[in-house]
């Protein structure tokens with residue numbers, strides 16, 4: 165820790181499990197939260213101070229002072245004081261009630277009960293009394309009390325599922341997994357109470373998807389990342405119980421670090437003239453917005469809601485709308501639609517005479533009844549791909565093998581043969597389901613193995629490494645050892661990225677695949693390229709040691725890892741490409757056409773392939789045919805972009 169002014173700045177956090185005495189030295193925040201701003205004594209001074217920061221209020225106060233001097237004013241002072249006091253009182257009452265509700269909700273949260281391991285026994289404690297370094301137990305459907313390191317759980321391999329809707333709005337379940345060494349502790353209170361690992365990790369911050377730390381225990385060190393953390397605000401799901409170690413509490417949790425200070429939202433007009441009239445008009449406005457039948461959605465029984473009255477008039481001044489693509493313009497429901505394998509494209513439907521036909525509700529999908537484990541909801545219309553699979557075409561097999569191995573999907577098999585996939589990325593869910601139907605069924609995974617049913621034969625692959633996806637890498641890989649002992653790297657990712665990393669011998673295949681990709685993207689499909697590489701035992705063993713060192717490094721961990729990934733993901737052999745459809749949401753193109761009429765400019769952010777993005781742009785009216793010249797900025801650095809914009 166460093167002293168800055170008279171406040172301690174935390175540079176790294178050290179926590180020893182079950183050791184309150186040691187952890188207390190650092191004076192970490194406890195788990196009490198406070199989002200209310202005032203108390204009974206501070207309310208009047210703070211609220212008045214805030215209110216007089218508004219120009220209009222200050223102006224009227226000044227006016228009032230002048231009117232108190234009879235020599236310069238002909239009006240009597242109460243013509244000003246009455247409206248001023250009225251405005252101040254109404255606002256103060258509203259602020260006070262808002263704050264009272266915040267106070268009540270803080271209180272309710274702080275007093276929730278939680279099971280903490282104290283003196284070798286589970287004891288009930290209030291949330292606000294939970295401290296950093298405590299081991300606590302969570303049960304299914306409970307809110308996570310603080311930012312925890314997952315130690316063990318009721319599920320196999322220390323898995324735990326959480327719903328993060330309160331944090332990031334995503335409703336699909338996320339998987340978390342404890343380290344094998346801690347997941348062995350299970351629910352054994354004695355061993356959990358004896359657990360005295362030390363965690364050294366990053367200081368509190370607001371990054372919801374990142375965590376870097378190291379666990380030191382019994383003279384070994386283990387790398388910790390976000391996949392092992394349960395954050396405050398999440399809800400435990402599909403997991404009977406789990407144990408976690410408190411790393412950040414109360415105001416230090418990522419949830420609270422993100423919420424920022426409660427403050428007034430103010431607009432440009434607000435600062436200029438804040439009068440009683442405006443206040444009444446705004447209130448009226450907000451009722452009109454809430455009552456507007458045309459903004460009422462019957463299916464979900466929701467109407468528009470003006471939450472912040474002071475922002476109403478800004479609605480008429482909106483010039484730009486910034487939108488996300490996947491899940492906002494589109495439904496985020498991914499359907500495996502087409503693919504290209506070893507230079508041959510699959511996915512179109514043909515009639516008896518071999519003519520291509522439009523796929524409609526009436527088109528008969530391919531029959532997957534040969535495969536007992538197939539997902540009945542999956543539909544595909546090109547029978548030749550099933551034929552190729554049945555005939556044992558080796559590149560088709562390798563293609564689907566890759567799809568069944570290279571992903572982060574989890575599978576649940578409650579009853580024999582009833583597979584349910586939990587995918588954090590809906591694209592991966594669609595790809596793994598496709599492989600499943602074509603006879604490469606991803607069955608289960610442990611931290612060290614992946615089991616796949618290949619054309620009805622169970623095959624167990626040893627999982628040697630996962631080179632995970634991020635939006636800079638735009639690719640992910642796995643390294644597995646097959647039952648014959650051969651080590652292979654499987655990779656999937658954006659075409660621009662993987663094409664650069666192919667072995668020179670792939671040139672011809674790359675050209676053909678690239679044509680297919682343009683075709684797919686022209687139809688607005690999301691594409692990924694698949695490739696593999698055989699690895700030499702001796703090289704891989706050395707690489708694995710360097711990988712372990714990098715993943716437990718305390719400094720520059722991310723840089724070291726990405727350099728290692730870059731090194732091994734070279735000279736790949738191309739297998740083909742996949743194309744997944746994500747339909748537009750209902751009414752998107754009409755809405756955008758209306759926004760365009762109002763001269764509002766719509767910006768969309770996406771990581772998709774340029775052609776796919778442009779195609780979606782056309783289909784939802786962001787791009788139109790009368791824009792004769794589309795101007796593409798393709799710089800990679802700030803300088804390049806600035807240069808092109810000139």
Ligand SMILES: Nc1ncnc2c1ncn2[C@@H]1O[C@H](COP(=O)(O)OP(=O)(O)OP(=O)(O)O)[C@@H](O)[C@H]1O
Pocket residue numbers: 488489490589591592633634635637638639640656657658659691692769770771772773
């Ligand atoms: N699970 C994955 N495995 C491998 N590559 C992926 C995976 N998900 C995405 N990619 C590749 O990385 C690129 C960037 O992904 P990113 O998530 O940043 O954008 P995106 O999800 O396509 O964008 P949008 O949210 O607009 O759909 C994608 O275009 C795709 O080519």
Ligand SMILES: [Mg+2]
Pocket residue numbers: none
């Ligand atoms: Mg994505």
